[in-house]
Structures are given as C-alpha cells and as structure tokens.
Amino acid sequence: xxxxxxxxxxxxxxxxxxxxxxxxxxxxxxxxxxxxxxxxxxxxxxxxxxxxxxxxxxxxxxxxxxxxxxxxxxxxxxxxxxxxxxxxxxxxxxxxxxxxxxxxxxxxxxxxxxxxxxxxxxxxxxxxxxxxxxx
Amino acid sequence: xxxxxxxxxxxxxxxxxxxxxxxxxxxxxxxxxxxxxxxxxxxxxxxxxxxxxxxxxxxxxxxxxxxxxxxxxxxxxxxxxxxxxxxxxxxxxxxxxxxxxxxxxxxxxxxxxxxxxxxxxxxxxxxxxxxxxxxxxxxxxxxxxxxxxxxxxxxxxxxxxxxxxxxxxxxxxxxxxxxxxxxxxxxxxxxxxxxxxxxxxxxxxxxxxxxxxxxxxxxxxxxxxxxxxxxxxxxxxxxxxxxxxxxxxxxxxxxxxxxxxxxxxxxxxxxxxxxxx
Numbered sequence: 001x002x003x004x005x006x007x008x009x010x011x012x013x014x015x016x017x018x019x020x021x022x023x024x025x026x027x028x029x030x031x032x033x034x035x036x037x038x039x040x041x042x043x044x045x046x047x048x049x050x051x052x053x054x055x056x057x058x059x060x061x062x063x064x065x066x067x068x069x070x071x072x073x074x075x076x077x078x079x080x081x082x083x084x085x086x087x088x089x090x091x092x093x094x095x096x097x098x099x100x101x102x103x104x105x106x107x108x109x110x111x112x113x114x115x116x117x118x119x120x121x122x123x124x125x126x127x128x129x130x131x132x133x134x135x
Numbered sequence: 136x137x138x139x140x141x142x143x144x145x146x147x148x149x150x151x152x153x154x155x156x157x158x159x160x161x162x163x164x165x166x167x168x169x170x171x172x173x174x175x176x177x178x179x180x181x182x183x184x185x186x187x188x189x190x191x192x193x194x195x196x197x198x199x200x201x202x203x204x205x206x207x208x209x210x211x212x213x214x215x216x217x218x219x220x221x222x223x224x225x226x227x228x229x230x231x232x233x234x235x236x237x238x239x240x241x242x243x244x245x246x247x248x249x250x251x252x253x254x255x256x257x258x259x260x261x262x263x264x265x266x267x268x269x270x271x272x273x274x275x276x277x278x279x280x281x282x283x284x285x286x287x288x289x290x291x292x293x294x295x296x297x298x299x300x301x302x303x304x305x306x307x308x309x310x311x312x313x314x315x316x317x318x319x320x321x322x323x324x325x326x327x328x329x330x331x332x333x334x335x336x337x338x339x340x341x342x343x344x345x346x347x348x349x350x351x352x353x354x355x356x357x358x359x360x361x362x363x364x365x366x367x368x369x370x371x372x373x374x375x376x377x378x379x380x381x382x383x384x385x386x387x388x389x390x391x392x393x394x395x396x397x398x399x400x401x402x403x404x405x406x407x408x409x410x411x412x
Contacts, residue, residue: 093348
C-alpha cells in the first residue's frame with residue numbers, strides 16, 4: 001500500500017518540480033531578453049549623444065512624452081532611444097511578474113498567481129498616483 | 136563628450152565594485168552623481184534606481200536558471216517591498232534634499248559596519264544551513280499549505296509576519312535612497328526568516344527589479360529621472376557588473392572590502408556635512 005503511494009507522490013513532486021523549473025527558465029529568458037533590449041536601446045542613445053557632442057548635464061529635456069518617442073527614433077535623436085530604453089528597463093521586471101502569473105495559473109497555483117496580480121496592482125497604483133499633483 | 140565618458144566610466148567602476156563586493160550599485164552611484172557631477176540628491180536617486188533595475192534583471196535571470204532564487208517567496212515579499220517603494224517614492228518628493236542626504240549617511244555607516252562584521256564573522260558563520268533547516272524557529276511553526284509552497288530544498292521560511300513588515304521598510308529605504316534594499320532584505324530573510332544565505336541573496340536580487348520599478352515609475356512621471364544622465368550611467372554599470380562577475384572568483388576581496396569601508400566612511404562624513412548644510 002505504502003509503496004504505490006510513495007511512487008505516485010514522488011511522480012507528483014517530480015511533475016511539480018519540473019513545472020516549477022519550466023516557469024523559472026521562461027522567466028529567466030524574459031529577464032535576459034528585457035535586459036539586452038534595454039541596454040541595447042540605451043547604448044544606441046548614448047552613442048548618438050556622443051556623436052551629437054556637448055555635455056548631457058548642460059542640456060535639459062522635456063519630461064517623458066511617449067507620443068514623441070517614435071518620431072525621435074525615426075529622426076535618430078538620442079532622447080528617443082534613451083526614453084524607450086528607460087521604459088524597457090522599468091518594464092522588464094513587470095513582464096517577469098506578468099509571466100509568473102501566467103506560469104502559476106498554468107500550474108494551478110492560483111494563490112501564487114494572485115500575489116503576482118497584487119504586485120501589478122501596486123505598480124498600476126504607482127502610475128495613477130504619480131500622475132496626480134505633487135504636494 | 137568628456138562628461139559622457141566620465142558618467143559611463145563612473146558607472147562602470149560602480150558596477151565592478153558593486154559586483155565584487157556583493158552590493159548593488161546604488162550605494163556608490165548616488166554619492167558619485169551628487170559629489171562628482173553636482174546632481175541634486177533626488178535626481179541622483181532617480182538615476183540610481185534605473186541602474187539598480189538593470190543589474191538586478193541581468194543577475195536575477197542567472198539566479199533563476201541556477202534555481203537559487205525562490206520565486207514564490209520573492210513574489211510574496213515583493214507585494215510589500217513594492218508597496219513600501221510606492222510610499223517611499225511619494226515621501227521622497229516631500230522631504231528636503233538635506234534630510235535625504237542625512238538618511239543616506241546613516242545607510243552608509245550601517246553598510247560599512249555590516250561589511251566589517253561580515254569580515255569578522257565569515258570564518259565561523261553559525262547561520263542556518265540548507266542541511267539543517269529545522270532549527271528551533273523552524274520547528275515551532277506548522278507548515279500550512281501556503282507556507283509549504285514557499286519552502287525550498289531543505290528549508291522552510293518562518294516568521295512571515297516579520298518578513299512582510301521588514302519588506303515594506305526595505306521598499307521605503309530603496310525608494311528614498313536609490314538603493315536595491317538588499318542590505319535590509321538579505322539579513323531579514325536569512326537571520327529572521329531562516330532562509331539560507333545564498334537563497335536569500337538571490338531572492339533579494341530577484342525582488343529588487345520590481346521594488347525599484349515601483350518607485351522609479353514615480354520618479355519618472357514626476358520628471359525625477361534625466362535620461363541623458365541615466366543612459367550612460369546605466370550602460371556603464373551594466374558593463375562593469377558583467378566584468379566584475381567574471382573576475383570575482385579570481386580576486387581576493389578582503390583588502391578591497393577594507394578599502395571600500397574607508398570610502399564609505401569618508402562618503403558618510405561628506406553626506407553628513409551636506410545634510411547639516
């Protein structure tokens with residue numbers, strides 16, 4: 001009686017471990033790709049900044065305006081690549097959380113998926129609150 | 136052009152040293168930008184948060200592939216580190232520069248003392264190990280299904296309430312001072328929650344990206360991040376961290392650590408003078 005249960009328990013534990021390893025691997029891929037894209041965009045922006053010359057400390061840029069980014073990139077203006085690189089940098093960990101939610105839902109771990117959703121809600125709150133008036 | 140190279144070079148140095156000494160770059164980047172380039176404290180913190188996210192994302196992928204980071208524990212705690220970071224990010228825009236500089240001086244002193252103590256105790260660390268997880272604290276709490284889900288090979292996190300409270304504090308510190316918060320989270324997970332040191336370090340690193348993103352969003356949307364400064368610094372930090380992680384095994388960091396403690400102490404004095412006006 002004990003032996004078949006142990007074997008089934010071991011199989012179940014093995015399946016859970018392999019599912020967990022799959023989630024870890026896919027999240028690791030997202031983090032690596034996100035980092036490479038972010039650094040790549042920032043590096044292109046820095047190279048264009050170097051070509052343009054002048055000190056970055058003496059220039060002032062208007063605040064983030066996502067609508068301007070495509071035009072800046074098409075015109076090869078450094079700020080377009082730098083803003084997009086910054087957005088990609090900030091988005092990478094959030095993509096990791098979103099991928100974890102999907103992975104945990106697929107594995108039937110609803111409580112863990114709920115924690116990921118809670119993180120994303122906090123981030124959404126940060127976006128809403130930060131756009132409000134500063135004291 | 137010269138300033139651009141200096142920013143990238145400074146970031147590179149911070150990345151190398153941070154990687155060699157097991158620190159995030161934030162503790163180096165904020166003083167570098169405030170004292171070296173004359174940025175105001177909040178602007179330096181905004182740039183530092185970007186650099187911290189870059190290094191965390193790069194390292195966390197490696198930790199996950201090696202199955203060192205505990206994703207489930209990280210996801211539980213980062214709900215609270217992100218909440219703390221949101222609160223800290225909002226407070227940062229209310230506090231005067233001098234108060235932030237004073238708080239950073241305290242962080243520098245704490246980090247220096249921690250590094251000295253680490254040096255003194257590294258020979259005989261009596262911390263819980265993966266092989267002996269069921270110490271008194273671990274055995275005292277029954278493993279419910281949720282707690283069981285947070286367990287790793289040979290260990291089971293305990294004192295979740297304390298871990299959650301400490302995580303909120305770590306998030307506030309990260310957002311106010313532009314650091315990853317590992318200096319709070321690693322001892323919290325290792326000493327309080329009885330998570331093995333390597334797992335605590337890897338899990339803390341995994342959480343840093345989300346924590347810093349929560350506050351960096353506040354800085355970004357309130358014009359607290361200058362991309363012209365953040366770009367070269369972040370690229371430099373990334374390159375430095377890559378180099379540092381490759382040479383770390385071949386370098387005896389004991390002397391480096393002592394030198395670094397001296398630099399931290401000097402920077403703490405400078406920050407204190409700045410705080411006192």
